[in-house]
Amino acid sequence: MSSVREEGDALLEDLFEPLDGEAGPARRISRQRSAALVMAALEAGNREAPARPRVPGKRPPVWLVVGAVLLTGAAAAAVWALARSESVPESQMAQSQPEASLPESAAVAPAQAARAEPQAPASAAVSTPRVPVMATPLEGLPRDSTPPTARKQRSETPTRIPPTAAPEDLLREANAFRAGGRWKDAEALYLRVIREQPSSLAAYVARVASGSLRLEHLGNARGALRQFQEALRLQPQGVLAQEVRHGIAEAWRALGDKAAEARALEDFLTHHSDSPLGTSARARLRELSSP
């Protein structure tokens, strides 16, 4: 233990102990309170999929992106040139000549064309020979012919949802979209649930989910507020009433309306005084009421 420490003395050794989960120094709390904290964390963690806040400063500079694209293009060209010169035996050169003379449109699959497109700005000289290279694996050359996975995923999921899907299935699909960060697709499914069965419990859940999605990921606080308010109007004592009332306060906060936010927080604390979110709600209320 002491090998890690820079220096120390007996008094400090006595004072400090390695961290553990035993008693102290945090105040003891009841088992119920512990469970409530964990449940709230679970709910919040599940509700808010890993948020990628818009931080302009964190975005890589344009020159870096352009440089990376250029570098990638150049590397691809070099690899292509190297692989072509090494992997095609001399004896096949005569056979490969006619392939090269095939019309480009016949040799390029749409997916490959789509893949080649964003690389075009890298270099015109690089993009031109890449087209036949994409086609050569079909001839059995030992080259990586893995299809573009992103495209496969994109075309797969939406077609899986039948037009007559049950609301529960739609919610499940929406949650899957959400877990994958596809906020707009998830939002579309939530709206479909609301539209198809507006008075169902699924629609209530979808409304709340849509509200939090709009607030946290779609930059639509006004829309979020509408969803939360409607959910509260339909089911004031609903199973998600706590989230709804807190969501309303958060939406007002995002809209910059402090008076409305304070009213919403008061309403939240009145109805859910023992909520795990109560402490932060009270703290925010104090902040708002301080001059």
Next chain:
Amino acid sequence: MSEMRSSGSYATVAPREAEDPRIQAAIQGRRDATESLLMELLPRVRNLVRYLVRGDADVDDIAQEGLIALMRGLPTYRSEGHFHAWADRVVVRATFAWLKRARGREARHSDEPMELVAVPSEDAQPDEYVHRRHLVTLLDKLSTEQRHALVLHHVLELSVPEICTELGIPFETVRSRLRLGRTALRALASAGEGEG
């Protein structure tokens, strides 16, 4: 980044934490495993937060944020180091982030009355609990910078270079904070003993 804890007590406390099947189950999204894991981690998380922040008022809020950060970070956990060491690092960062956001509230907390040493607790080991509460009441009187350096070094057992990395400050600054913090803490402890 390399593992935060270079050695320390965890090797003896929980040698096979990384193999806890709940970790993989939680990574795969099983709610029961996550819940069980978080319930077990919560006392440790709360203790760490209390070591790092002044007063008790915000401990549960920050601990909850720590739990959320743990949940979200689970997919990034690689079983290379001890799970607790990884979890501690996540919680430390969540705490620092919270403190950064709440900087304006620091003044209000400093006005809170200092807690008495004898804190009623139903089932705590009285000696140990009182001892730890005593320590944090002393830490509460230090500057935040010195406090963090001391806690990272003496409670989490990070080396000075590791603290440099974690806090993003130079080596000599860490050493200086540790030296000043120790001096201040010794003085506070001695004064307390004199009064007692």
